[in-house]
Amino acid sequence: MALGERDPVTGYLTTGHEWNGIKELNSPVPRIVYVFLILTTAFSLIYCLLMPALPLGTTYTKGLLGYDERQVVERELARAATVKAPWHELLDRQDFVALAADEAVMREIREAGRLLFGQNCAACHGTNAMGNAGFPNLATGTLNWGDSPEVMQETIRIGVNSAHPETRTAQMPAFGKDGILSRREVDAVIAYVHDLGRDGIAAANLAHSDGAEIFSAQCSACHGEDARGNAELGAPNLTDSNWLYGGDLQTIFETVWYGRQGQMPGWEARLGARNVKLLAAYISDLRTQRP
Template identity: 40%
Template sequence: MSKREADEVTGVETTGHEWDGIKELDNPLPRWWLYVFWASIIVAIVYWVLLPAWPGINGYTKGVMGQSDRANVAQELQALRDLRGEGAARLTNATLEEIESDPALQEYAMAVGQSVFGDNCATCHGAGGGGAKGYPNLVDDIWLWGGGLADIHHTLQVGVRSGAEGARFSQMPAFGRDQMLTGPQVNDLTELVVSLSGREADKAAVARAAPIYAAQCVSCHGATGTGDQAQGAPNLTDGEWLYGPSREEIRTQIWSGRNGVMPSWAGRFDDETLKALAVYVHANAGGQ
């Protein structure tokens, strides 16, 4: 047998492998690595004996401990179903006011409502309910259809312009797009709306728009612009704007009549879940 080549610098024999003039040294593995390697083998053997390990044709080796994650998960799920079943039964038989007056039941409803809100509502309204452009802010006291507990519950049930039976419905006309008003008239009306919110506006434009507002807008927004929750008509005198307070956004709303949609959740959630969600929104997100 021929003797293997030794490295001139270290004196260590090479493996005979060479890449681009670089030769691999035949160094022994570090002792700590060998210890870990053999310890891993020992642990694996112990695992095979104690816990489920080897699959077979008709099942698998159970191990002397009889451990089963599947059985543990099944037990935990059943316990959770039992707990939720008890809470759901109490929610079913309680009124919304009784839920909020019972600390234990309210705590349960809040936990369920928070989970449902995060999975279904946060996409539009934000994780904290702060809303976004075109999506209402739920943490303030501005509510188009009322922020009482019963109001919120009803809105969740039927939605807004959702197509469901009894849905909340309001219609902002597209005054410019549908040629109900001319461009200059829309500009004047924009100035009037700006003035209603207490900001500086073109007085001549406001005067020209006054009869237009009386003819087209008063029936929903009121003579002073304070709106009407019964119709879902927004208050034009506060500082809250669904699409933004700039003149450009206000003009676009008057011109195009943007009307958002909120789905009806009655067909997706049972009554207990709807109650829990209403309680969560009302208690945690700025209910009136």
């Protein structure tokens, strides 16, 4: 095909390329493309002139408008702090009873607490605070260390088996793995514990006398003779239907045989005293809203 041949239909010259009888036209670039290129280039130049844009080693061009995103954020934070100051002051000063009685403050606590909980606690306890295996149900479940707002505030502050110097500590021995109990004794005590919550302590004592005896000798120091737990030690109540790891025989066996050592970080350094108290008030409110 000769270079410079003109297409009879469109009037455009061809490029000299042909594929399967199809000739390539040397059609001009649409003018709209040039318009967009000119506009975007002009916009870029104007933006670089007016706004912070070009890096210059350890600094950057400031722009004629002097716009600074950091200053904008700082102003927004200062404005938000001013808006929140009245209820923050009440949160800092009032006890949990007074806070719960102030519906206006509780609305703020519910909104802020929901966000704070979602960002820091939901990964373990779930977005609805109903817990996961190995992580307690904060909304309705029994809490090992107690469920008063003051106790929850302290638990959040210092954590459990955490790096905080005042941390709560909790350790259940590995009765089977460490040879404290034989396999027969472990089987006896897990059968007893399994039936405590289902049938009650009297029926469990009658049905599993060997397990009851082993429990009294090995477990009652932490869980109590009545198996109702000890909040001072963080030992759970074994007579109800709330199980941290699971209440089936296999899971109870794993707990008794291998032991348990839950862990929760202390949030004081990361969140600060105000947010720790905010979370305690939020969780306490959740517990009052659900049966």
